Amino acid sequence: MxxxxxxxxxxxxxxxxxxxxxxxxxxxxxxxxxxxxxxxxxxxxxxxxxxxxxxxxxxxxxxxxxxxxxxxxxxxxxxxxxxxxxxxxxxxxxxxxxxxxxxxxxxxxxxxxxxxxxxxxxxxxxxxxxxxxxxxxxxxxxxxxxxxxxxxxxxxxxxxxxxxxxxxxxxxxxxxxxxxxxxxxxxxxxxxxxxxxxxxxxxxxxxxxxADLEAMRAGRAVALESAARFGFAPQPGDEAVHLRYLARRALRVGMGGTAALGLALHGLRLAPGRFLTPLHRGGGTLAGAALAPLLPAPLRRTLFSR
CATH class of the missing domain: 3.90.550.10 (Spore Coat Polysaccharide Biosynthesis Protein SpsA; Chain A)
Structure with a gap:
């Protein structure tokens, strides 16, 4: 064995x-x-x-x-x-x-x-x-x-x-x-x-x-049903962190500023502190979403690979 x-x-x-x-x-x-x-x-x-x-x-x-x-x-x-x-x-x-x-x-x-x-x-x-x-x-x-x-x-x-x-x-x-x-x-x-x-x-x-962000969100909804069966539900801060992750993913796969910025702003509204912490990730994601159309694709993929 x-x-x-x-x-x-x-x-x-x-x-x-x-x-x-x-x-x-x-x-x-x-x-x-x-x-x-x-x-x-x-x-x-x-x-x-x-x-x-x-x-x-x-x-x-x-x-x-x-x-x-x-x-x-x-x-x-x-x-x-x-x-x-x-x-x-x-x-x-x-x-x-x-x-x-x-x-x-x-x-x-x-x-x-x-x-x-x-x-x-x-x-x-x-x-x-x-x-x-x-x-x-x-x-x-x-x-x-x-x-x-x-x-x-x-x-x-x-x-x-x-x-x-x-x-x-x-x-x-x-x-x-x-x-x-x-x-x-x-x-x-x-x-x-x-x-x-x-x-x-x-x-x-x-x-x-x-790269299929909408399908990822649908899959997450199923996973949250499993979490609920164990007595856990996402807090606004959890959703903010997840939306930040999706915004970074949108930037990496070249979906442009509109999709990424919408995700980032949604997360920021839910829980500003959690979205922006750590600042290099939260603030960087927000700035990147706004500047995405101006960033070369290789630089965007490097900055937002995680």
Whole structure:
């Protein structure tokens, strides 16, 4: 039984999958298996996966029996043999010490899951200029109702039995399905520990699912229904932080000043203090939304990548 099972959903990932797999193979901790679940790719993704599997017996190639990232992740988890499931997307990269650090974290019996900090990049991971932060204590539902500190599935690992108890990700969601799942996990009592180290390099892509802002908001509404079942509702400050996040996303994907400014002003009206704190993020978002038409696209993506 391997210590870690890495669950890697893949769809049309020929441009990035080799680099992602290389980051897994570069791990200093070697006791892992990778379950690469192809979701019906029509490009060279499956051939690249088979080539990698032929050269490394820790890599397994599976076909998604359903459709979509939630089905792919659930299927990978069902086929996993490892003690701990660690999720990774097909365009993200891990630091070489990620599994070593996670192995130490999971040595504590009270740790059900763990996540770290993220560095955001567009072309090369070494050019990352923006980093996420982590809370000072275990993840709570109120933390998730503002700006999700886990951010991406590539940044979460948890014990296999904890995933099974959660019921997995909802297959009818493709936006904010991770937020809904995290809320359910924490609501069921899972203790997810933050690690104050960069463990993931997240590839910024304007064409990703998160570029569809209206669908993201609809998915968030479903996640909030899950939070309500555990007795939690977003406060105005939480909504202000979320609207700031959407405004930054709108700036990054080139939606222009009108969409971004509307989101920013809405958040500012709800809770000015929360929207503007920290000032470099809140004030910068507000100024950027007003100035977006004048900013070159590369600069806009760099400034608002998170």
């Amino acid at each position: 391997p210590r870690f099972s890495i669950i890697l959903p893949c769809y049309q990932a020929e441009a990035t999958i080799a680099q992602t797999l290389a980051s897994l193979q570069a791990q200093k901790f070697s006791d892992w298996e990778a379950l690469c679940v192809d979701d019906g790719s029509r490009d060279a993704t499956r051939d690249l996966l088979r080539y990698a599997a032929a050269g490394d017996r820790r890599i397994r190639v599976l076909r998604n029996p359903g459709k979509g990232p939630s089905d792919a992740r659930n299927h990978g988890a069902a086929e996993a043999a490892g003690e701990v499931l660690a999720f990774c997307d097909a365009d993200d990269l891990w630091t070489a010490d990620k599994l070593t650090i996670l192995d130490r974290a999971f040595a504590a019996p009270e740790c059900d899951g763990a996540f770290g900090r993220i560095a955001f990049f567009e072309h090369r991971p070494e050019d990352s200029m923006t980093l996420s932060s982590v809370p000072q204590s275990a993840l709570t539902i109120p933390m998730l109702l503002g700006e999700n500190p886990v951010c991406t599935m590539s940044n979460i690992a948890l014990r296999r039995e904890v995933f099974a108890r959660s019921g997995g990700l909802r297959r009818d969601m493709v936006h904010n399905e991770d937020l809904d799942w995290l809320i359910r996990l924490v609501g069921q009592g899972a203790r997810l520990q933050p690690i104050d180290r960069v463990l993931v390099h997240y590839r910024v892509s304007p064409s990703g699912l998160s």
